[in-house]
Amino acid sequence: MRRQLEDYPDEPIYNMKAVEQQTGISAATLRAWERRYTLIQPKRTASGYRLYSERDVALLRWVRRQMEEGLTISRVVAMLEAARQHGDTIYIEPQDASAVLDRHTPQPPAEFVQPLVQALISLDTERADEVIEQAFVLFTMPTVYVEVITPALVEIGELWHRGEISISIEHFATTYLRGRLLGLLQAYPHRSDMPMIIVGCAPGERHEVGALIFAVMLRQHGFNAIYLGQDVPVDDIVQTAIQERAAMICLSASSAASALALREVKPLLAQSQCPNPPLFGYGGRAFDTDPELRRQVDGYYLGSDPRDAINLIVNLLRSQRDGR
Numbered sequence: 001m002r003r004q005l006e007d008y009p010d011e012p013i014y015n016m017k018a019v020e021q022q023t024g025i026s027a028a029t030l031r032a033w034e035r036r037y038t039l040i041q042p043k044r045t046a047s048g049y050r051l052y053s054e055r056d057v058a059l060l061r062w063v064r065r066q067m068e069e070g071l072t073i074s075r076v077v078a079m080l081e082a083a084r085q086h087g088d089t090i091y092i093e094p095q096d097a098s099a100v101l102d103r104h105t106p107q108p109p110a111e112f113v114q115p116l117v118q119a120l121i122s123l124d125t126e127r128a129d130e131v132i133e134q135a136f137v138l139f140t141m142p143t144v145y146v147e148v149i150t151p152a153l154v155e156i157g158e159l160w161h162r163g164e165i166s167i168s169i170e171h172f173a174t175t176y177l178r179g180r181l182l183g184l185l186q187a188y189p190h191r192s193d194m195p196m197i198i199v200g201c202a203p204g205e206r207h208e209v210g211a212l213i214f215a216v217m218l219r220q221h222g223f224n225a226i227y228l229g230q231d232v233p234v235d236d237i238v239q240t241a242i243q244e245r246a247a248m249i250c251l252s253a254s255s256a257a258s259a260l261a262l263r264e265v266k267p268l269l270a271q272s273q274c275p276n277p278p279l280f281g282y283g284g285r286a287f288d289t290d291p292e293l294r295r296q297v298d299g300y301y302l303g304s305d306p307r308d309a310i311n312l313i314v315n316l317l318r319s320q321r322d323g324r
């Protein structure tokens with residue numbers, strides 16, 4: 001099925017490595033085209049990384065195909081400008097972009113975990129920045145969150161739980177990573193036109209990095225993700241979600257006690273008599289490790305990998321919209 005260029009979403013979600021992999025166009029060429037032509041002007045994160053949308057990727061694939069057929073880049077740009085001036089439609093065949101992400105990388109993401117841990121336990125933020133930036137160049141952002149930042153944090157926390165590093169060092173590392181994630185969260189534009197998803201931690205819960213990573217990924221996906229932070233009272237979240245007409249509430253719990261506090265969410269949503277109550281989903285270590293908790297808490301268990309959770313939410317919201 002052919003799609004018009006304008007049908008492809010314009011949210012900036014792909015870093016340069018992902019675009020290289022999806023289009024076969026090198027980073028050096030992408031930068032040169034950006035300098036010379038107005039063809040693609042990627043958005044930037046707060047720390048200056050380029051971010052491209054699915055529309056950019058589709059357009060670049062189209063450009064590449066024209067060049068494979070023998071046209072020069074300046075000719076393709078001229079064609080495109082003429083098409084835009086005349087209001088012509090550009091059709092681009094869809095391709096499963098996610099299938100080609102993160103392939104062919106020389107170094108696996110796991111190789112970045114120890115350098116990051118070492119940098120953080122030496123209180124060396126400059127080195128930690130370097131490691132994370134290098135990982136962002138090589139891998140997609142979700143991969144960096146799930147396969148580099150998450151295991152580094154777990155390793156640091158385990159060192160602390162085993163008494164091998166001090167609580168100050170653990171707090172420093174968590175604060176640094178939390179700061180980077182909050183910076184990313186704020187770097188994305190506020191999308192009031194997109195479904196609102198409220199993300200936070202269950203009552204009593206102070207483990208917040210899983211929820212924070214998930215909120216950043218929802219934003220990258222174009223959702224209007226609102227991140228509430230640690231230890232939020234359930235009745236308050238439900239009230240806010242209803243007032244704000246949120247599409248979904250997603251909560252995180254690492255301990256059994258905070259997981260069990262989430263049993264209240266569905267009854268409170270039912271009591272509100274709201275005609276279109278938000279959906280309720282949950283995740284976190286408590287649910288990942290104890291299936292009994294999943295049976296006790298009514299709602300959607302979103303799984304242990306936030307990348308799968310995003311796909312599940314997209315499908316749930318689509319089914320709800322289509323009345324299925």
Ligand code: B12
Binds near residue numbers: 170251305
């Ligand atoms: C860092 C850490 C802390 C930090 C948290 C800082 C912060 N601002 O977040 C601090 C120092 C505060 C802390 C405190 C405590 N901690 Co602690 N902590 C950890 C540690 C090392 C890492 C947790 C983490 O951030 N992981 C990284 C995140 C990204 O991974 P995650 O939480 O597992 O989430 C994954 C998925 O579940 C999913 N996910 C998470 N949330 C959500 C939500 C949604 C909607 C979705 C879709 C997915 C999702 O995403 C992640 C995968 O990428 C773990 C050890 C471990 N092995 O995990 C112990 C651990 C969780 N802590 C533990 C304990 C016991 C405590 C304390 C009770 C210790 C104490 N004596 O004070 C307190 C409790 C505080 C509280 N009231 O919550 C135990 C929990 C055991 C249990 N099941 O109850 C653990 C497992 C350590 C251990 N080996 O015993 N801790």
